[in-house]
Amino acid sequence: MFIFSKPWWGRVLVVVGLWGATGRAQEPGQEDGAGEDRAQPFPTLQQAVRRSRERAPAVVSALASVRVAKALHVGARLAPLGNPYTEIVADRGGRGVTQGATLTATLWLPMELWGQRRARINEADARVGWAGASAEAVKAQAAAEAVRAYGGAVVESQRLRLLEQILETSRSEAELYRARVQAGDATEQDAAQAAVEVARNAVALAESRADLQKALTELARVLGVGSVEPPGNEVELRPPPGRLQQQQSESAAQRAPVVSMLLKEAEFQARNKARWSADARLPVMLMLSTGRGDLGELRVGGGLALTLPWVRSNQGEQAIAEAERARAVTEAEAQRRATSSTLRGLLIEREQVASALGEIDASLEPAGKAAVEAAVQVQKAGKGELLRVLTARRDLALLRTRRLEMIRREWGIVSQAAALTGDLP
Numbered sequence: 001m002f003i004f005s006k007p008w009w010g011r012v013l014v015v016v017g018l019w020g021a022t023g024r025a026q027e028p029g030q031e032d033g034a035g036e037d038r039a040q041p042f043p044t045l046q047q048a049v050r051r052s053r054e055r056a057p058a059v060v061s062a063l064a065s066v067r068v069a070k071a072l073h074v075g076a077r078l079a080p081l082g083n084p085y086t087e088i089v090a091d092r093g094g095r096g097v098t099q100g101a102t103l104t105a106t107l108w109l110p111m112e113l114w115g116q117r118r119a120r121i122n123e124a125d126a127r128v129g130w131a132g133a134s135a136e137a138v139k140a141q142a143a144a145e146a147v148r149a150y151g152g153a154v155v156e157s158q159r160l161r162l163l164e165q166i167l168e169t170s171r172s173e174a175e176l177y178r179a180r181v182q183a184g185d186a187t188e189q190d191a192a193q194a195a196v197e198v199a200r201n202a203v204a205l206a207e208s209r210a211d212l213q214k215a216l217t218e219l220a221r222v223l224g225v226g227s228v229e230p231p232g233n234e235v236e237l238r239p240p241p242g243r244l245q246q247q248q249s250e251s252a253a254q255r256a257p258v259v260s261m262l263l264k265e266a267e268f269q270a271r272n273k274a275r276w277s278a279d280a281r282l283p284v285m286l287m288l289s290t291g292r293g294d295l296g297e298l299r300v301g302g303g304l305a306l307t308l309p310w311v312r313s314n315q316g317e318q319a320i321a322e323a324e325r326a327r328a329v330t331e332a333e334a335q336r337r338a339t340s341s342t343l344r345g346l347l348i349e350r351e352q353v354a355s356a357l358g359e360i361d362a363s364l365e366p367a368g369k370a371a372v373e374a375a376v377q378v379q380k381a382g383k384g385e386l387l388r389v390l391t392a393r394r395d396l397a398l399l400r401t402r403r404l405e406m407i408r409r410e411w412g413i414v415s416q417a418a419a420l421t422g423d424l425p
Contacts, residue, residue: 042231052146053139055224062135069131076120082110082283104291110283119278126268133264137257144419146222151411152215155404157231160208166397167201174198238407239414253340257422262332269325273318280313339420350413353406360403
């Protein structure tokens with residue numbers, strides 16, 4: 001009641017409360033989360049590849065594994081000393097043989113003198129290198145997925161625009177034939193054929209919209225965003241020209257992420273074997289003892305204790321590590337040969353696809369347009385049937401759809417090469 005009895009105090013409190021609520025609503029984390037939910041503009045190809053190598057779910061997991069591997073250094077870099085332990089022994093002779101109790105306290109301090117610490121550090125370094133190489137291989141796969149999704153979105157967007165034009169043309173013709181039927185200038189069969197063509201094109205358009213949404217969803221997943229807007233007309237339909245040449249396929253295969261990952265694994269297994277070999281020599285025990293003798297005198301002593309690895313020296317662990325190293329080296333060589341031959345085949349395939357697209361653009365596309373125009377002119381002159389016009393237009397649409405499928409295949413080739421090399425070839 002006090003607030004309402006003094007209006008200016010009430011207004012001040014209301015303003016302060018609104019200001020506090022506004023401040024809480026604009027916390028940084030909430031603002032960033034809202035931005036992720038908004039549809040992102042369609043990126044360029046280079047942006048899509050870069051973002052996928054940073055934000056794809058698999059990449060995020062791989063980078064976290066690198067941080068886990070780096071945590072191994074915490075234990076590896078500890079001082080070459082173990083936890084000391086002590087023991088206290090008291091004894092007394094019977095029948096008056098001794099005058100009092102004998103007390104002995106012994107301190108044991110394990111010390112690593114055979115290079116165990118350096119072996120652990122080398123193993124941890126190799127594990128970090130292996131995790132980093134594995135992350136690069138995952139990045140290559142993410143880049144390939146981004147290229148494939150990007151190309152699929154571009155091709156489906158172009159197909160959608162093509163089908164929209166075809167549907168608009170078929171609807172205009174259907175309306176025209178309905179008017180001609182009413183005027184007695186066309187048959188009911190012609191109008192029915194035109195209506196069927198409209199329905200067929202409408203179904204194809206709906207299917208194309210679904211395919212475009214699927215490609216955009218996949219692209220958004222790889223980029224780590226909520227959604228992506230459809231590409232505009234300014235986006236290049238075909239992938240950029242390749243930079244990789246046939247004679248460079250061997251060197252590119254040697255640098256392939258999967259090959260580097262396997263070689264790093266082999267290095268880790270070699271360091272793992274060295275660490276097991278060093279651990280076979282148990283730490284030397286430095287012994288310090290003090291106590292009270294039978295006559296109450298002070299007694300001080302010391303010594304060393306060590307284990308001789310004459311029977312057991314981690315032979316099984318070292319054999320497993322050596323076998324894993326040999327397996328990784330063999331697999332790396334096999335992957336190198338497979339990558340080299342695959343890259344050469346992909347380059348040849350891309351050249352053949354480019355040649356086929358050039359033939360479509362230079363010869364088949366003009367011929368298809370000419371066939372449609374001729375069929376339309378003959379039909380308008382009353383010397384041809386509507387079916388010939390529909391057939392000519394359907395053939396042209398199939399030709400253009402086939403061209404888009406060839407371009408999709410070209411994007412698939414670039415995607416496979418990106419998976420092998422880790423970047424746009």
